[in-house]
Amino acid sequence: MIDAAAEREALALLDRGDRRAALVLLLDRYGVAILGYCVRVLRDDVLAQDVQQVVFLEVHRDLPTFRRESSLWTWISRIAHNRCMDAATRRRREQQRTVSIDDDDAAELPASADPSPASSAERARWLQALERCLARLSEPVRATVLMKYQLGHTFDEMSAAVGERAGTLQVRVSRALPILRRCLERAGVAL
Amino acid sequence: MTTRGDDGAGTPPPVGTGGDADADADAAWLLARARGEDAPPPHPDTAATYQRLEGLLAELPPVTPPPGWRDAILRRVDEDDARAAAASAQRRARARRRAWFAAGPALAMIAVVVIFVGLRPPSRDVGGPRVGYAITAGDGRPRGDGPVALGERLAVTARLPAEGALRIYRDDRVLVAECPARAPVAAGAAVCTERREGKVTVHVATLRLDAPGRYRVVLLIGAAPPSTGRYDDDVAAAPAAGVTLRAPDAPLPATFDVR
Numbered sequence: 506m507i508d509a510a511a512e513r514e515a516l517a518l519l520d521r522g523d524r525r526a527a528l529v530l531l532l533d534r535y536g537v538a539i540l541g542y543c544v545r546v547l548r549d550d551v552l553a554q555d556v557q558q559v560v561f562l563e564v565h566r567d568l569p570t571f572r573r574e575s576s577l578w579t580w581i582s583r584i585a586h587n588r589c590m591d592a593a594t595r596r597r598r599e600q601q602r603t604v605s606i607d608d609d610d611a612a613e614l615p616a617s618a619d620p621s622p623a624s625s626a627e628r629a630r631w632l633q634a635l636e637r638c639l640a641r642l643s644e645p646v647r648a649t650v651l652m653k654y655q656l657g658h659t660f661d662e663m664s665a666a667v668g669e670r671a672g673t674l675q676v677r678v679s680r681a682l683p684i685l686r687r688c689l690e691r692a693g694v695a696l
Numbered sequence: 697m698t699t700r701g702d703d704g705a706g707t708p709p710p711v712g713t714g715g716d717a718d719a720d721a722d723a724a725w726l727l728a729r730a731r732g733e734d735a736p737p738p739h740p741d742t743a744a745t746y747q748r749l750e751g752l753l754a755e756l757p758p759v760t761p762p763p764g765w766r767d768a769i770l771r772r773v774d775e776d777d778a779r780a781a782a783a784s785a786q787r788r789a790r791a792r793r794r795a796w797f798a799a800g801p802a803l804a805m806i807a808v809v810v811i812f813v814g815l816r817p818p819s820r821d822v823g824g825p826r827v828g829y830a831i832t833a834g835d836g837r838p839r840g841d842g843p844v845a846l847g848e849r850l851a852v853t854a855r856l857p858a859e860g861a862l863r864i865y866r867d868d869r870v871l872v873a874e875c876p877a878r879a880p881v882a883a884g885a886a887v888c889t890e891r892r893e894g895k896v897t898v899h900v901a902t903l904r905l906d907a908p909g910r911y912r913v914v915l916l917i918g919a920a921p922p923s924t925g926r927y928d929d930d931v932a933a934a935p936a937a938g939v940t941l942r943a944p945d946a947p948l949p950a951t952f953d954v955r
Contacts, residue, residue: 654753
């Protein structure tokens with residue numbers, strides 16, 4: 506996911522004092538990925554778009570003080586994770602409810618007679634089922650799984666990004682994967 | 697609906713814990729694998745199964761952003777910049793007023809050129825037009841009080857009635873900004889944003905100062921005729937429409953003599 510060439514160019518622009526051009530470059534390279542992460546964590550397109558804007562406002566504001574101790578991608582991911590979690594917390598408070606990960610809901614998923622991904626349509630159905638299974642994870646767990654597999658971070662990078670120990674994140678992902686597996690199996694997806 | 701509590705690691709237990717030995721065994725193996733330990737999988741096909749699951753997770757299709765998402769972000773950035781610049785300008789203005797008494801002759805080099813052109817008096821309910829402006833370094837950071845340099849950014853914030861407009865000319869010969877955008881302006885010119893605040897419209901023009909010269913800010917109150925692109929011609933056309941010139945109500949900071 507990280508684009509080393511784009512990062513070098515963005516840092517060079519920053520060194521030349523062109524913060525806006527650096528932002529535009531980062532938007533072009535990472536904007537959609539960050540939006541995808543926020544959409545999947547928050548399960549709300551409008552809220553995710555607002556969070557995406559806030560993330561890049563923060564990126565623009567703090568670029569001059571970026572300390573270059575990590576990649577820009579890890580830094581932006583950290584901002585995105587924090588803002589998504591903030592938004593999720595606010596939403597929970599507003600809605601006065603908690604997110605269920607009751608796997609019995611998985612029975613709602615459409616089953617298929619053929620569990621093997623023989624066709625692209627079947628593959629698409631698998632991915633759709635996976636989206637629905639992901640939605641049943643709590644937000645922090647879903648965010649961790651997505652950061653690992655969608656944003657492509659190592660556990661050490663994730664640790665730097667979210668401020669939790671790598672071991673904690675390893676436990677979280679290791680426990681989430683069997684949940685996803687069983688949810689998919691209930692949806693007729695035999696991995 | 698059941699709600700799962702977190703354990704010490706902030707992790708919900710696997711679904712159906714207490715009876716799901718397979719999930720627990722899988723989780724233990726996955727954890728060992730994540731730690732780089734060489735543990736045998738609980739079943740011969742476990743490794744391949746999770747490899748496929750991880751492949752699926754990585755394959756989730758990208759989200760399609762809404763049209764204009766990038767411009768929306770850049771607009772918010774510009775508004776944020778303008779607010780920061782205006783606040784910075786106010787701080788500098790206070791400092792400059794203090795400095796004036798201490799070093800007035802030195803500051804006399806600075807020429808402030810701001811003229812309000814009123815095509816008709818502002819209505820009372822908008823509290824009159826107001827303008828603030830600031831110059832920041834090219835990267836958006838606050839700058840010192842030295843001469844304005846090429847590459848720096850000018851941000852002008854103007855509160856106007858609904859029919860108002862904000863224009864910026866360079867050397868009175870080139871229209872480099874008109875907000876709301878209407879007239880053709882010089883290449884590489886300003887970005888305009890606007891928002892409504894009750895009966896007034898707040899216009900923000902952000903402009904990179906890429907050419908030397910004297911930059912003039914003009915506020916037009918009323919339905920302004922199209923600009924000719926030249927300040928003198930625009931002003932000459934204004935009396936026919938009942939133009940009144942007014943000095944700003946408050947001291948304004950900065951100069952736009954760019955060298």
